[in-house]
Structure formats: structure tokens, C-alpha cells
Amino acid sequence: MELIDIGVNLGSQQFKKDLDDVMARARAADVAGMVITGTSLAGSLRALEIARGADDLWCTAGVHPHDAKTWSDSSAITIRKLCADSKVVAVGECGLDFNRNFSEPEAQRAAYSAQLGIAAETSLPVFLHQRDAHDEFFSTLKDAWPDLGGGAVVHCFTDGPAEAEAYLELGCYLGITGWVTDARRGDALRRAVPLIPDERLLLETDAPYLMPQSIRPRPKSRRNEPMHMIEVARAVAELRGQAIEEVAALSTANARHFFALTAGGR
Ligand SMILES: [Zn+2]
Structure with a gap:
């Protein structure tokens, strides 16, 4: 089985001490590729530095709404x-996050629109983040859509069926994380996952965040790792009534196609 983690924050301070071990554990757990998320200028430079280290690594370049x-x-x-x-392989992550407003909404709007513009210019895919901002986020995306030749993934999608339908109708891919293993917080998402067509499904851990709730025995550390991709794939497969092997194969093919992944670059 092969899995591709399309959103992993390997540049995080939390991986500083043992990054090589983290990547080795992921590879031993069927993770055939990782797209490292760039969330700031320094973070994007760091993501690229890591990605240059191996053929199964790629990265995004962007500034997170925070x-x-x-x-x-x-x-x-x-x-x-x-x-x-x-x-x-993508511009982002970028978008709107009105959940905690670590940056003022006005600053978020400016950075989001500018990065959509760069995605349009470069024809790269755009790696999107949205939290508690669906309506405005979606209308901005819809306006930009005709120019986005590389398409878009709504990473760490956590909303429900209505929002999923809107993104899918526009043509977006949806990135599903371990949020899906949370029976309480993930209820809306769990109802949306079966609605995603096979060809629009992408999987990710968003590590070191979002430790899957399904791991037994429960890990002592709260730090998520890309080796836990299997937990995401298993939960998604169950909800969709598909075999885990099938979900792995189709989501991996989607990731290779969407990001145009080839050894050494895109
Ligand atoms: Zn995000």
C-alpha cells in the first residue's frame, strides 16, 4: 500500500530534534510521499530546504492566515x-481563519487574494486553509476560480455536506485529516466524506497537529506524525464503504496527478 501525506508540517519546531526518525517511521508505514506545508516566509524556505533532501518530498510556499x-x-x-x-508544488497554505483571528481579517483578505493571484500567474495548484470563514472564503475563491489553472485543494476540510458540495461543484479537491476520527467534533465531516467523488479525495495528517483519536493504545505524546496516515485512510475507507487499499490507491493517484509529483520535483 502507498499513501501520500499532502499536508505535513515537517518544518515545525516540534520535529526539530528527530526529523529523520519521523520521516523514516512514515516511510516504514507506507507513506510514499510527503508534501511539506509552508505557512510563513521563513517556514516556506525551511520546507523547501527539507524537501530538497529526498525524492519523496515536496513542499508548498505561502503565508497562513495566522x-x-x-x-x-x-x-x-x-x-x-x-x-x-x-x-x-503549490502556492499556500493561504486562506481565511476567523476562528482565532491571529491576524486581522483585513490582513487575511489581502494575503489570501494576493496568493490566489500568484497561483493564477504561475498555474500552480493552490493549497487552501479555511476555518469559520466559509462564505467569504468561498466567494473570493469562486471569483478567482476561472484564472486558477492549477486547481485548488481545501486542506484539512472539517465542514459538513453543504460546504463540501459547494467546493466540489466548483472543482476543488478536499484534503481529509485525522479530524475524521473524532466522533464528536468530526460529526459534520464524517457525513461529508462519503459524498466526495473518488477523483477529488486527498489525505493528510497535518502533523504535528490533529493526532487521530483512533490509535490504540493511545499514544503518550500529543505530537502527531506522518506515520499515522494509515489511521486517516482507515477511517475514510470505513465511512465510504471502501477497502483501505482502494482508498490508498485512489488518493495517492490523485495526489500525484493534482500536484504533478515526480521524483526530484514536479
Ligand atoms: Zn491549515
Whole structure:
């Protein structure tokens, strides 16, 4: 079986001490590729540095809505430059997060729109983040859609059937994390997962965040790792009434196609 983790924050401080072990454990657990999320300028540079280290690693380049307050014209220049590297397979993560508003909504809007513009210019896919901001996020995306030649993935999709239908109708891929293993918090998502067509499904851990709730015995550490991709795949397979092997095969094929993954770059 082969799995591809399309959203893993390997540049996180939490992986600093044992990154090589974390990647080795993932590879031993059927993870055939990892797309490292860039969430800030420094974070995107770090993601690229890691991605350059192996043929089964790629990365995104972007500024997360939490960091949108740092966005400036020079950020756009840096992201554009990073996008010229063949290891950078998407613009983002970018979007809107009105859940905690670590950056003012106005700053979030500016950074989101600018990065949609870079995705349009470069024809790279865009790696999107949305939390508690669906309506505005979606309408901005819809306006930009005709220019987004590389398509879009709504990463860590956590909403329900109505939101899923809207994104799918537009043409987005949906990235599903271990949120799906949370029976209480993940209820809406669990109802949406069976509605995703085979060809739009992507899987991710969002590690070190979102430890799957399904691991037994419960891990002592709260740090999620890409080796837990299997937990995400298993939960998604159960909800969709598919074999885990089938979900692994189709989501891996989707990831390779969507990000145009090839050894050494895109
Ligand atoms: Zn995110």
C-alpha cells in the first residue's frame, strides 16, 4: 500500500530534534510521499530546504492566515521566487481563519487574494486553509476560480455536506485529516466524506497537529506524525464503504496527478 501525506508540517519546531526518525517511521508505514506545508516566509524556505533532501518530498510556499499580518509586497516577491523551484508544488497554505483571528481579517483578505493571484500567474495548484470563514472564503475563491489553472485543494476540510458540495461543484479537491476520527467534533465531516467523488479525495495528517483519536493504545505524546496516515485512510475507507487499499490507491493517484509529483520535483 502507498499513501501520500499532502499536508505535513515537517518544518515545525516540534520535529526539530528527530526529523529523520519521523520521516523514516512514515516511510516504514507506507507513506510514499510527503508534501511539506509552508505557512510563513521563513517556514516556506525551511520546507523547501527539507524537501530538497529526498525524492519523496515536496513542499508548498505561502503565508497562513495566522501570519497574514506579515504580508507585504516583498512577501509576494519571495513566494514567486520559491514557486520557480521544481520542489514547490503549490502556492499556500493561504486562506481565511476567523476562528482565532491571529491576524486581522483585513490582513487575511489581502494575503489570501494576493496568493490566489500568484497561483493564477504561475498555474500552480493552490493549497487552501479555511476555518469559520466559509462564505467569504468561498466567494473570493469562486471569483478567482476561472484564472486558477492549477486547481485548488481545501486542506484539512472539517465542514459538513453543504460546504463540501459547494467546493466540489466548483472543482476543488478536499484534503481529509485525522479530524475524521473524532466522533464528536468530526460529526459534520464524517457525513461529508462519503459524498466526495473518488477523483477529488486527498489525505493528510497535518502533523504535528490533529493526532487521530483512533490509535490504540493511545499514544503518550500529543505530537502527531506522518506515520499515522494509515489511521486517516482507515477511517475514510470505513465511512465510504471502501477497502483501505482502494482508498490508498485512489488518493495517492490523485495526489500525484493534482500536484504533478515526480521524483526530484514536479
Ligand atoms: Zn491549515
